[in-house]
Amino acid sequence: MVPGEHRSEAATDMIPAVPAAVPPTTPSDDEHAAGSTPAGPSGPRTLWAAGRPRASRAQFFVALLCALLGFALVVQVRQTNVEGLSALGQSDLVRILDETAQRTADLEREAAALERSRQELLSGSDQQQAALDAATKTATTLGILSGRLPAEGPGIEVTITESTGTIPALTLFNVLEEMRNAGAEAIQVNEQRVVASSYFVDTDDGVEIDGMLLTPPYHWLAIGDPAALAPTALEIPGGAMAAVRNAGGRGSPVARDKIQITATRTVSEPEFATPAPIGAG
Amino acid sequence: MIAVLGLIIGVVAGLVLEPTVPTSLQPYLPIAVVAALDALFGGLRAMLDGIFNDRVFLVSFLSNVVVAALIVFLGDQLGVGTQLSTAVVVVLGIRIFSNAAAIRRHVLKA
Structure with a gap:
């Protein structure tokens, strides 16, 4: 806070310091004095007057400082743009880490669920395949026994x-x-x-x-x-x-x-008999 | 005019050269830039008030930058660098705003 006040002093310093300093200096500063007459400066006109190029060492330094500022500004903006996580504060990093961990947990849960359903589907198709194999085998056996298939x-x-x-x-x-x-x-x-x-x-x-x-x-x-x-x-x-x-x-x-x-016999559908429920007998 | 020219030259130089900020300077550059912006607005306001002085501008500009960097440096040494940076930025921001308001009154008469 103290340095801030210091700077504000510098800014307010300008007001009392300059009028005292201006009149005795260079003729170009006379315009300043003229512009700051009690009649009140007209903004744009004063700007124009101040903006006129004047070759003086002070002007050169002002330009140099402005150039420095522009340079630093651009450099800093670029730096900020390229900076990734390193530019972030601790709390931001913690938040990001937290979010990442959360997301990881979510994804892992999802992966586990998907893996589980995949296993279920696989074993389901296995069971289906086994049932189909058994049915095929039974059909073959019955086909031979009933004379439907060559043997x-x-x-x-x-x-x-x-x-x-x-x-x-x-x-x-x-x-x-x-x-x-x-x-x-x-x-x-x-x-x-x-x-x-x-x-x-x-x-x-x-x-x-x-x-x-x-x-x-x-x-x-x-x-x-x-x-x-x-x-x-x-x-x-x-x-x-x-x-x-x-x-x-x-x-x-x-x-x-x-x-x-090689001889076969077509088997007719049973007309009266239907399969009894398993275990009913 | 020369100041605007200098600003443009600086921006162009920064764009063309694409320098990387040294690690030791990285914490101070943003604060220094804000401080310099503050000085620039102060200078603009003084110009519109008709009390602009090159010497005062130079001194305030340089002292602003140096003091801001110093504060951040001190804060880093004390372990309160982040908070102090925030404080500096807040103060400078307020000053920039008040300067901008003064400039606006001059230029727009409102």
Whole structure:
């Protein structure tokens, strides 16, 4: 405050100091004196009078000081413009730091939330994929079991020829039953896929399976464990093959590493049965 | 006129040379500039009052600048540099305003 007063003194100093100093000095200052007559100076005219270039050392110094001021002004303005955080006060810096920390926390929270939903979506799609895989597998299994899909695998091949008599439907059905008992998973006779609802019936023309006439020789293909199917199931004494031979047929099962069952059956939608709720049974 | 010319030359020189303020001077330059502005307005007012004197202007200009820088320096040494700078700027601002008001009365007669 003291220096401020000091400067204000300097400014007020001008008023008393100058009139005393002016009159004895240079002729150019006479104009000052004339301008400051009690009649009152006219602002613009005084400015004009003062602004007239006069070659004097004092004028030169004034110009020099003004140049210095202009220079410093521009330099300072530029400095202020280029200065970043270094020009800020402590409180401003603390505020900025605080805001930055706040913003960081916000962004981190948002990132965590997004990460969480991403995980959820990923695991969701994983579960969906697993469900889809399971459904596909079930569909494949059921497709094979219901005769909707072609199948291949180890199994047996039996070709039954009629040599001396006609093999009745019941005997053929016995063969089928034996195969099923031995765990055959897919069965085909001639070009007909044999499914759960398949039946053999004697007609005048011969044996029909599922309404289609079968003509001998009966060429069976069955996918399953060959060891269980061939010697154990069909060739059991007094079993299916024995019945076939009694009926006048010939043939014996042959184990194969790879049996291809190509015949398929379209499965109709169940008309009356609907899936029971899980756990209801 | 010569003063205005000098101001323009100074501004142009500052723009052209693009000097960087030395670190030791950085706290004092803004205050010094404000003090010089105060002296300039005081000089303008004195001119309009018809009592302008080159010598007084020179002395007040230089002393203003030096004293302002000195105050800031002292404040820095005492650990109250920021507050003292604010005080100086406030005082100089008030003086600039009153000088500007006087100039306005002269020029605009209002």
